[in-house]
Amino acid sequence: MTQALEGFLQALTAGLLIGAIYGLMCVGLGLIFGVMRVINFAHGDFMMLGMYAAFYLFTALGIQATFGSALGPFVAILLAGPVLAVFGYAIHLALISRVSGTRTSSLEGEGHYAQLILTLGIALILQNGGLLVFGSVLASIRTPLSSSAWELGPLFFDVSVFINKARGIDAVVSLVTMTLLTLLITRSRIGKSLRAAADNPTAATYMGIDVDRAHRVAFALGTGITAIAGGLLATNYPFHPFVGVEYVIVMYAGVVLGGMGSIIGAFWGGMTIGLVQQMSTLVLPTQLQNAAIFVVFLLIIFFRPQGFFGRMVERT
Amino acid sequence: MQGLRSLLPILIFTALYAALSLSVTNSYYQLVMTLVPVWAVFGLSWNLLSGYTGLISFGHAAFFGIGAYATALGQIYFGVSPWVLIPIAAMLGGVAGLVIGFPTFRLQGHYFALAMLAYPLAILYVFEWLGFQEVTLPIQRDNPIAYMQFADPRLYTLLALAMMLGTILLTRMIERSRFGMALLAIKQNEAAAEAAGINTLAWKLRAITLSGAIAGAIGGFYAVVLLVVTPQSVFGMLVSAQALTVAMFGGVGTVWGPVIGSVILIPLAETLNAEAGSRFPGIQGVIFGLAIICVILLAPEGLFWKFRDFLRKRSAPRAGMTPRAPDLPLAAAIPALPNSSRPARSQDEGNVVLEVRNLSRSFGGLKAVQNVSFKLRRNEILGIIGPNGAGKTTLFNLMNGFLRPGTGEILLDGRDMSGRKPHELCEAGIGRTFQIMRPFLRMSISDNVVVGAYVRARTDAEARQLAAEAISRVGLSDIADRVASELTTKELRLMELARALAGQPRILLLDETLAGLGHDEANEVVAVIQRLARDGMTIAIIEHTMQAMVRLVDSFLVLDHGAVIVEGEPEAVTRDSRVIEAYLGKKWVAHAPH
Numbered sequence: 049m050t051q052a053l054e055g056f057l058q059a060l061t062a063g064l065l066i067g068a069i070y071g072l073m074c075v076g077l078g079l080i081f082g083v084m085r086v087i088n089f090a091h092g093d094f095m096m097l098g099m100y101a102a103f104y105l106f107t108a109l110g111i112q113a114t115f116g117s118a119l120g121p122f123v124a125i126l127l128a129g130p131v132l133a134v135f136g137y138a139i140h141l142a143l144i145s146r147v148s149g150t151r152t153s154s155l156e157g158e159g160h161y162a163q164l165i166l167t168l169g170i171a172l173i174l175q176n177g178g179l180l181v182f183g184s185v186l187a188s189i190r191t192p193l194s195s196s197a198w199e200l201g202p203l204f205f206d207v208s209v210f211i212n213k214a215r216g217i218d219a220v221v222s223l224v225t226m227t228l229l230t231l232l233i234t235r236s237r238i239g240k241s242l243r244a245a246a247d248n249p250t251a252a253t254y255m256g257i258d259v260d261r262a263h264r265v266a267f268a269l270g271t272g273i274t275a276i277a278g279g280l281l282a283t284n285y286p287f288h289p290f291v292g293v294e295y296v297i298v299m300y301a302g303v304v305l306g307g308m309g310s311i312i313g314a315f316w317g318g319m320t321i322g323l324v325q326q327m328s329t330l331v332l333p334t335q336l337q338n339a340a341i342f343v344v345f346l347l348i349i350f351f352r353p354q355g356f357f358g359r360m361v362e363r364t
Numbered sequence: 365m366q367g368l369r370s371l372l373p374i375l376i377f378t379a380l381y382a383a384l385s386l387s388v389t390n391s392y393y394q395l396v397m398t399l400v401p402v403w404a405v406f407g408l409s410w411n412l413l414s415g416y417t418g419l420i421s422f423g424h425a426a427f428f429g430i431g432a433y434a435t436a437l438g439q440i441y442f443g444v445s446p447w448v449l450i451p452i453a454a455m456l457g458g459v460a461g462l463v464i465g466f467p468t469f470r471l472q473g474h475y476f477a478l479a480m481l482a483y484p485l486a487i488l489y490v491f492e493w494l495g496f497q498e499v500t501l502p503i504q505r506d507n508p509i510a511y512m513q514f515a516d517p518r519l520y521t522l523l524a525l526a527m528m529l530g531t532i533l534l535t536r537m538i539e540r541s542r543f544g545m546a547l548l549a550i551k552q553n554e555a556a557a558e559a560a561g562i563n564t565l566a567w568k569l570r571a572i573t574l575s576g577a578i579a580g581a582i583g584g585f586y587a588v589v590l591l592v593v594t595p596q597s598v599f600g601m602l603v604s605a606q607a608l609t610v611a612m613f614g615g616v617g618t619v620w621g622p623v624i625g626s627v628i629l630i631p632l633a634e635t636l637n638a639e640a641g642s643r644f645p646g647i648q649g650v651i652f653g654l655a656i657i658c659v660i661l662l663a664p665e666g667l668f669w670k671f672r673d674f675l676r677k678r679s680a681p682r683a684g685m686t687p688r689a690p691d692l693p694l695a696a697a698i699p700a701l702p703n704s705s706r707p708a709r710s711q712d713e714g715n716v717v718l719e720v721r722n723l724s725r726s727f728g729g730l731k732a733v734q735n736v737s738f739k740l741r742r743n744e745i746l747g748i749i750g751p752n753g754a755g756k757t758t759l760f761n762l763m764n765g766f767l768r769p770g771t772g773e774i775l776l777d778g779r780d781m782s783g784r785k786p787h788e789l790c791e792a793g794i795g796r797t798f799q800i801m802r803p804f805l806r807m808s809i810s811d812n813v814v815v816g817a818y819v820r821a822r823t824d825a826e827a828r829q830l831a832a833e834a835i836s837r838v839g840l841s842d843i844a845d846r847v848a849s850e851l852t853t854k855e856l857r858l859m860e861l862a863r864a865l866a867g868q869p870r871i872l873l874l875d876e877t878l879a880g881l882g883h884d885e886a887n888e889v890v891a892v893i894q895r896l897a898r899d900g901m902t903i904a905i906i907e908h909t910m911q912a913m914v915r916l917v918d919s920f921l922v923l924d925h926g927a928v929i930v931e932g933e934p935e936a937v938t939r940d941s942r943v944i945e946a947y948l949g950k951k952w953v954a955h956a957p958h
Binding site: 161164297300 | 420467470471474475477478479481482483485486489490492493601602605608609612613616644645646647648649650652653654655656657660661664665
């Protein structure tokens with residue numbers, strides 16, 4: 049009995065911790081999807097780049113030497129965000145803007161076909177280019193915190209819960225980033241233009257908002273946010289150039305769960321995915337963890353396609 | 365004859381490819397030669413669903429993988445030959461299509477695409493869990509041919525080519541039938557297709573079943589060719605991506621697209637892998653990706669369409685000068701309107717064809733239509749007017765089944781039709797046009813209109829006949845072969861009218877048919893509508909141009925805030941102070957002539 053309870057609480061904790069990172073990851077994609085309505089297949093690979101960026105910043109560019117092994121990784125991870133944001137900005141400027149935003153009206157299916165295949169092409173280049181540049185050896189951002197834990201409790205009946213220190217800090221960093229992003233979007237001028245461009249691109253254009261620029265900013269922000277999430281993930285999970293494919297599904301599941309177009313919804317969507325993944329280990333074999341995610345994903349899509357926070361918009 | 369001639373390029377291509385494949389001796393290149401038609405077939409199966417309906421599937425690997433595993437496991441555990449198993453794989457793929465399609469088609473756009481993404485990946489993990497990480501097909505030494513194991517690998521190529529030819533022919537047949545027309549209509553505008561009498565769910569289910577069957581069969585064949593099946597190699601995301609990449613690269617919505625895409629991309633990727641793969645791991649993926657990006661930026665709809673549009677542009681000036689023979693006996697000029705007006709309509713109750721009773725519908729707190737009642741008599745033209753947001757289009761949406769009424773009845777010949785689906789109401793005789801036009805831009809006027817005719821026609825020939833009649837009724841016979849993208853707004857409006865007429869409705873609902881037209885153009889369209897009424901059509905029309913309306917309609921129904929404020933003859937309605945107030949505000953009521 050005690051053991052089952054302990055297992056449950058431990059899975060719940062693990063779910064909440066990983067869910068916080070997944071949530072941030074989903075927010076990055078949700079921002080792009082919500083503002084631009086572009087399905088970005090390469091988003092998982094952007095995250096992969098974020099992981100490597102944090103890795104090299106940490107090991108090669110002297111952050112480890114300056115800040116030490118405990119604090120260093122988190123400094124590197126937070127720096128990887130802006131690096132990838134610049135990358136995302138450039139990718140949008142050079143490629144994505146050619147098949148999205150105000151240019152799509154002349155294309156069949158509003159450019160969806162073109163967007164899909166373009167981002168697929170980008171994904172292929174990033175994955176295989178990553179293999180060329182980084183090699184196929186598993187990498188990880190090592191910190192002594194990854195292998196130590198705080199013990200909570202004993203809470204009751206001698207039940208205690210362990211929180212991995214690295215994951216605990218990851219979750220805190222994730223929540224802080226999320227809060228800052230929310231403030232940026234709700235309070236700042238740029239955030240307002242993003243929301244306007246997302247809500248009604250045509251009306252936003254009439255109001256003097258440069259919709260293409262808003263898209264570019266959203267794309268850069270989304271890429272940077274997901275890169276931070278990727279870096280956080282990398283403190284606990286080893287990664288390789290093809291890691292993006294594994295997570296892109298989690299991201300989409302989270303975004304749809306939360307309701308496409310809702311930023312805060314995407315966070316809770318990602319959190320739910322993390323919880324489902326960890327809690328399912330209690331009843332399902334480990335290999336079926338991810339299958340459980342998809343089943344939940346499908347169920348939500350069928351019964352509440354607008355997600356938790358989304359609203360249905362019908363147009364004839 | 366025409367059908368045969370159009371097949372000629374395909375037959376020549378297949379023959380040339382077969383000849384080329386027989387001359388290849390290197391076993392690696394022989395495998396590549398086999399994989400090209402294999403991926404082409406998979407791309408074609410994707411194209412059949414996603415290319416024609418516009419519903420993008422990221423999950424075609426589900427069908428491919430089911431076929432591959434069925435074939436591999438069937439041979440391992442039951443000793444059945446692939447000759448039997450591949451048809452079974454096709455059946456399983458079809459069933460999977462139906463099972464997946466039925467719930468998933470309730471979703472639209474991105475939701476559909478993303479839901480499809482989840483199926484193969486969920487199955488992937490299940491197969492891994494079941495312990496089928498790597499399944500190897502047993503080598504049959506006794507009777508290899510009976511187990512589809514050939515000593516000469518070129519036979520696989522020929523078999524794959526045969527499957528490709530079969531798939532192309534099937535797709536071609538579908539493309540030219542009402543099946544293909546229905547799918548294209550769904551792609552352009554699902555709502556409009558439903559309103560034109562197309563049972564969209566039924567056609568989509570047929571498409572995904574067939575598509576799944578083809579993908580299942582080719583998946584089974586793929587297992588036989590490679591002899592090894594792993595969950596990643598048949599259910600993985602890259603497999604689904606392969607289908608859409610070859611199709612989109614070559615061009616969606618045409619049989620040539622996946623074939624072109626496969627012929628270019630597969631050898632490119634495989635050769636790069638063989639030549640440089642050991643020194644530069646991943647180089648093929650990089651170049652593959654670059655090729656895709658280049659094409660999408662230069663020809664975003666695929667190579668085939670780019671090429672075709674290019675050819676069309678070059679040949680267009682000449683085509684314009686060649687005189688056209690009238691293709692159908694009905695293609696005669698429409699006689700000018702006689703001065704005599706239409707037969708007088710009796711106010712007799714027996715002539716009521718459509719009656720709306722206490723119809724209401726609200727969206728959340730907004731009462732879009734409240735308690736609306738009116739009668740539509742045979743051969744009457746009813747004008748529905750009111751300020752923006754008065755609920756006019758919502759009323760039409762309720763009448764043709766796009767929306768379910770909250771309360772109230774819609775009686776067609778005394779039978780309550782409320783809550784029926786749009787295609788059922790279309791069958792029952794209610795046709796409509798839309799405020800926002802959705803023509804099928806790459807199709808000719810005739811083809812556009814044929815889509816609307818299938819609801820009445822039993823055969824394709826009959827549909828063509830009905831379409832030709834409808835086109836002549838709106839006076840577009842002379843330009844019936846022109847592609848919709850070249851038409852003016854007026855011609856497009858008339859074409860939409862013809863599409864609604866082709867289903868031979870008894871009642872036409874016209875939603876702002878005159879919008880965006882100049883004065884003279886509007887007059888021409890009004891003349892066409894008048895002629896329809898003279899020929900016995902019953903019409904309800906939403907319009908803002910009062911000038912045109914006053915001359916056109918027999919009576920007005922004025923809506924404001926979802927409710928009827930006035931109903932009656934044009935003369936009386938235009939002087940009514942409530943109408944003036946609704947349109948212009950209180951201030952102007954005083955200025956109005958009484």
